[in-house]
Amino acid sequence: xxxxxxxxxxxxxxxxxxxxxxxxxxxxxxxxxxxxxxxxxxxxxxxxxxxxxxxxxxxxxxxxxxxxxxxxxxxxxxxxxxxxxxxxxxxxxxxxxxxxxxxxxxxxxxxxxxxxxxxxxxxxxxxxxxxxxxxxxxxxxxxxxxxxxxxxxxxxxxxxxxxxxxxxxxxxxxxxxxxxxxxxxxxxxxxxxxxxxxxxxxxxxxxxxxxxxxxxxxxxxxxxxxxxxxxxxxxxxxxxxxxxxxxxxxxxxxxxxxxxxxxxxxxxxxxxxxxxxxxxxxxxxxxxxxxxxxxxxxxxxxxxxxxxxxxxxxxxxxxxxxxxxxxxxxxxxxxxxxxxxxxxxxxxxxxxxxxxxx
Numbered sequence: 001x002x003x004x005x006x007x008x009x010x011x012x013x014x015x016x017x018x019x020x021x022x023x024x025x026x027x028x029x030x031x032x033x034x035x036x037x038x039x040x041x042x043x044x045x046x047x048x049x050x051x052x053x054x055x056x057x058x059x060x061x062x063x064x065x066x067x068x069x070x071x072x073x074x075x076x077x078x079x080x081x082x083x084x085x086x087x088x089x090x091x092x093x094x095x096x097x098x099x100x101x102x103x104x105x106x107x108x109x110x111x112x113x114x115x116x117x118x119x120x121x122x123x124x125x126x127x128x129x130x131x132x133x134x135x136x137x138x139x140x141x142x143x144x145x146x147x148x149x150x151x152x153x154x155x156x157x158x159x160x161x162x163x164x165x166x167x168x169x170x171x172x173x174x175x176x177x178x179x180x181x182x183x184x185x186x187x188x189x190x191x192x193x194x195x196x197x198x199x200x201x202x203x204x205x206x207x208x209x210x211x212x213x214x215x216x217x218x219x220x221x222x223x224x225x226x227x228x229x230x231x232x233x234x235x236x237x238x239x240x241x242x243x244x245x246x247x248x249x250x251x252x253x254x255x256x257x258x259x260x261x262x263x264x265x266x267x268x269x270x271x272x273x274x275x276x277x278x279x280x281x282x283x284x285x286x287x288x289x290x291x292x293x294x295x296x297x298x299x300x301x302x303x304x305x306x307x308x309x310x311x312x313x314x315x316x317x318x319x320x321x322x323x324x325x326x327x328x329x330x331x332x333x334x335x336x337x338x339x340x341x342x343x344x345x346x347x348x349x350x351x352x353x354x355x356x357x358x
Contacts, residue, residue, distance in 0.1 A: 126217025151235025
């Protein structure tokens, strides 16, 4: 069995640990800076090796990575550059879930000349959404529009924002505040977050969607010159955007992200009863005719091995675990920088972890 290090024992780290530790092919080392989080996993899974240390402790990182085939970072996005640096030094494959543009650029720099793979953005969005979008446009020509929409939503919203915390609060605020990459008339441009509000209906349910940062990953750069208009938006229940604009702009919380994060953590309960709404639409020439090809899917929280796991845990962890499988079985390149759009949709969706999307 190959040794895999998972850094971060929060919501996604727990799910990734469960998937890898119970599949029979990997020996997992899990690390976090919260002792109780590590202890919880080592009690549940006797084969899991637990480590407690600060994410910025270089010596501890090096000890963790020694003898590993790969490391999966489920740590806060700002910890990833150091983890990627130590992965390169240890000659270990590196995978992460980040949506942060600056972090991904640093990972790209570290990948140059490496004899191991650097695979950032392996979760849901960016991640699976990118694989689907590439799959839709591959047989098309003259693609005019490619729209990517994803939302992690509570099944039973009961507050004014119609939202519960389902993943990283820091990452959520980052997406709501940072500029967003898009292709407009073939040009790579930056557009403001929270703008370009639209309404859409999926399976009879009405939602709204608006610009958020990071969801495209490297796709805009890859498809420049091939797609005229490309954008990514986050899906929410109607009314969420208006209240968030009030907080971010009218109350100027955009300039006080730490304070906004504390408010959210204090006032918005987390939930494990959620649904992940995925929508991708590509318009272009297909088989000689102007055609719209669409992918729409809703993934719900579910019971796995007698425990309820949230939809965001399942989809995000399944994404990175499937990519790990494909990497270690030779179905994607094993060195240098790997983009999600390089991964074959059929390989992913038929993978034992990717099947959670099917």
